[in-house]
Amino acid sequence: MSNQLQTVGNATTMNLNSVIYQNIVESPYLRTLGDLSTFQEIVAEAQRNVKSMEPFLKGTTPSTAWVLMYKFWTLPLTVRQLENLIEHPHSVFLRGIGFLYLRYVCKPDQLWDWLGPFLEDDQEITLQGGVKPVHSTIGKMCYMLLNDQKFLGQILPRIPVLVMRELEKKLEPYADAGRAKAGQRDHFKKEKSDHRDRDRDRGSSGRGGGRRDDHRDSSNRYDRDRDRSRSRDRGGRGGSREYDDYSRSSRRRSYSRSRSRSRDRYRDRRDDYRRRSRSKSPGRR
Incomplete structure (x- = not known):
């Protein structure tokens, strides 16, 4: 140069x-x-x-x-x-x-x-x-x-x-x-994010972070156990359709019985009203 x-x-x-x-x-x-x-x-x-x-x-x-x-x-x-x-x-x-x-x-x-x-x-x-x-x-x-x-x-x-x-x-x-x-x-944001990631990792391994993780794990286990219990009650994966059919037919029978009882009560009230009306009528005294 x-x-x-x-x-x-x-x-x-x-x-x-x-x-x-x-x-x-x-x-x-x-x-x-x-x-x-x-x-x-x-x-x-x-x-x-x-x-x-x-x-x-x-x-x-x-x-x-x-x-x-x-x-x-x-x-x-x-x-x-x-x-x-x-x-x-x-x-x-x-x-x-x-x-x-x-x-x-x-x-x-x-x-x-x-x-x-x-x-x-x-x-x-x-x-x-x-x-x-x-x-x-x-x-x-x-x-x-x-x-x-x-x-x-x-x-x-x-x-x-x-x-x-x-x-x-x-x-x-x-x-x-x-x-x-x-x-x-x-250049500098990346360095700061690396520090934040390390701090977060250290915090999660501490007492508070471990407690939160344990709570999440137990909650997830509870959900899985509940789903498995429901599946067993319904006869597993293969019996779930039979369980649904049985539930629907049970609901239909229950609804039919309740409707029949309602008609009987209505008929009884109607007959009772007619009897009282005849007894009060002047032509029948």
């Missing part, structure tokens, strides 16, 4: 999304960096102040990391300086800024040479800070930058189809380490 990094795209915006670019160039923090004109001065500023890699801190306020990345772009960085960033021994966030810088401006067919050797790097980095921080590793971050279309919600520069096909083949052995291909959020 020559000392000058070969870049592509817009020389002014650094290929950044128009929203975050506008917020960076209008940022009060960027104005405070006006006096920093050398690579070492910006490195020292990043070591002091960068705590995470998200693009926005709150609302539309750009993060320190992304403002400093753009400040590096105004120099711009040489190959040697980029090597110093991505291999920095004291700041993982300077390494993250270096990889992100490369993803935005480096020629697509050179991305693998820069990021590929770091896919197994397990140094931990905080991608998002705040109350619920999101942690990853340098290796996973490089996988996301090579494989995904977005990084923490920000659209990355498009990689040509042919180059992307080659990248996918090279990334395949690292798919498990990089987690899901559906988007960077899936």
Whole structure:
């Protein structure tokens, strides 16, 4: 490689999304960096102040990391300086800024040479800070930058189809380490779901979980025993039809007897009424 990094795209915006670019160039923090004109001065500023890699801190306020990345772009960085960033021994966030810088401006067919050797790097980095921080590793971050279309919600520069096909083949052995291909959020959701599954397994083996399982098992056994008892009463599977026929004929006979008794009672009441009527009639006195 020559000392000058070969870049592509817009020389002014650094290929950044128009929203975050506008917020960076209008940022009060960027104005405070006006006096920093050398690579070492910006490195020292990043070591002091960068705590995470998200693009926005709150609302539309750009993060320190992304403002400093753009400040590096105004120099711009040489190959040697980029090597110093991505291999920095004291700041993982300077390494993250270096990889992100490369993803935005480096020629697509050179991305693998820069990021590929770091896919197994397990140094931990905080991608998002705040109350619920999101942690990853340098290796996973490089996988996301090579494989995904977005990084923490920000659209990355498009990689040509042919180059992307080659990248996918090279990334395949690292798919498990990089987690899901559906988007960077899936990488962390899967890890959290694994923790929840393990907690649920531990809880079910405890005292409360065992009691619930025992209750379910006893309830299921009761239902099975009841069904078998009914089947035996009806003569098993083969005698169930005979039992049903017998039940229907019994109901018909019972209904016939009750209807006959009703007719007899009605006839008795009718006869009794006629006798009383004759006795009260004047012509019969």
